[in-house]
Amino acid sequence: MKSNLFKSLPLALAGLFAGTAAMAQEPATPTSTFRTWSIGVNAGALTPLSPLGGRNDFSNNKTSFGYGLYVKKQFTNYFSLRLDGTMGKLKGDNSEPFESGVVNTSTVSAFDTKLNYAASLNAVVNMFNIDMFRKEDALQLYTSVGAGLAGYKPTITTAAGTSAYAGGKTISELIIPVGVGAKFKVSDGINIDLGWTINFVDGDNLDGLYKNGNNDKYNYAYAGLEFALGKGKQLAFHNPVAATYDEALAAKNTANALKSDLDAQKAENAKLRSEMADLLKDTDGDGVADKLDKCPGTPAGTVVDGSGCPLVAPKPQVTVITEEDRKVVSEAIKNLEFDLGKATIRSKSYASLNRVAGLLVQKNFSLKLAGHTDNTGSKELNLRLSKERAESVKAYLVSQGANASRIEATGYGMGQPIATNKTAAGRQQNRRVEFTLY
Structure with a gap:
């Protein structure tokens, strides 16, 4: 049977984290200057008691040795x-009566439970700093609550002898640990940790005996050492209230010390403003002071240069292509030849291409190169060959000084013939690279 405590677990944890999140909003010194990670080891007494209500299944609960470790991340001074x-181990028997004097008549006379593990994630809240006027305390009180999983193997003793509960299998149950503790700072990196945790088990089988329908509990009282990792002070022991008070006091003293300097600076600034008023005078409102304005009286709205004179917009350059330019390009087209089935330009074409390159450099023209082929061969081959030939012409012109960004090379393959492909002469005309100036 599940306890109401476990049914309300989500609500309880939500409330806890909401409260600690509110604490986290309080201003504090940046955590990068503090130690926020730590590890701890501890050892102490494990006892199967139920001090917060409910009746124990065994009348005589024994104390056994337990040990543990933890890893902690400090997010704020408080959380x-x-x-x-x-x-560890948990033990109990019925060798003595209950505190009320009632004798336990259960058929199970004793139990011995091996706690293989109990792992839990806990939210830890530092309650308060002992001295609010000290930046760092040596004592810190805290509370904790969390949730986790415990795995254990009970062994029970009856009149027939000792036997393993549940066939000796490890039982896994949800646990809710609730604890209090105190830490004593020995140094910036070491604390003494004293704590007590009540672990609420979501089951009535921790002692190998289902009785009364009450969930079992066990206590762990421990002492140990905590080792703060990194460099600097420990964030958990830092007192933001005292630090804020000291910072405010220091700021006040600094402000008083600087007040006379500030008054003197104000007087000096007033003197400088009166002296600068004449220097910054701008009668025509063009943004240039009169003392630097070479063109006073500029009409309102006029765009001026640094000397106060109107800016003259440069005339746009117009590219004009003459008939002579077209003739140079036409001659290059006529003389352009490639090796058969290749993109290699024949040397007899260099002279006319050199004149085209000179024209592009001199007049900064743009040029479009369009490669074409006849229908001999596959469509894919001709498309690639036409593109390569146009690129070959572009590469040659660029090698002669032409601007590569102003030359466009495109291949069209055999898709745009200008003559019939049924005759050798027609195919010769279709094998071409067209030049277009603009």
């Missing part, structure tokens, strides 16, 4: 998350 692990 941290801690991953705990605990191991």
Whole structure:
């Protein structure tokens, strides 16, 4: 049977984290200057008791040795998350009556439970700093609550002898640890940690005996050492209230010390403003002071240069292509030849191409190169060959000084013939690279 405590677990944890999140909003010194990671080891007493209500299944609960370790991340001065692990044994028997004097008549006379593991994630809240006027305290009180999983193997003793509960299998149950503790800072990196945790088990089988329908509990009282990792002071022991008070006091003293200097600076600034007023005078409102304005009286709205004179917009350059230019290009087209089936330009074409390159450099023209082929061969081959020939012409012109960004090379393959492909003469005309100036 599940306890109401476990049904309300999501609500309880949500409330806890909401409260600690509110604490996290309080201003504090940046955590990068503090130690925020730590590890701890501890050892102490494990006891199967139920001090917060409910009746124990066994009348005589014994104390056994337990040990544990944890890893903790401190997020603010008040809040941290801690991953705990605990191991040990839990024992009890009916050799004595209950405190009320009632004798336990259960058929199970004793139990011995091996706690293989108890792992939990806990939210830890530092309650308060002992001295609000000290930046760092040596004592810190805290509370914790979390949730986790415990795995254990009970062994029970009856009149028939000792036997393993549940066939000796490890039982896994949800646990909710609730604890309090105190830490004493020995140095910037070491604390003494004293704590007590009540672990609420979501089951009535921790002692190998289902009785009364109550969930079992066990206590862990421990002492240990915590080692703060990194450099600097520990964030958990830092007192932001005292630090803020000291900072405010120091700021006040600094402000008083600087007040006379500030008054003197104000007087000096007033003197400079009166002296600069004449220097910054701008009668025509063009943004240039009169003392630097070479063109006073500029009409309102006129764009001026640094000397106060109107800016003259440069005339746009117009590219004009003459008949002579077209003749140079036409001659290059006529003389352009490639090796058969290749993109290699024959040397007899160099002279006319050199004149085209000179024209592009001199007049900064743009040029479009369009490669074409006849229908001999496949469509894919001709498309690639036409593109390569146009690129070959572009590469040659660029090697002669032409601007590569102003030359466009495109291949069209055999898709745009200007003559019939049924005759050798027609195919010769179709094998071409067209030049277009603009």
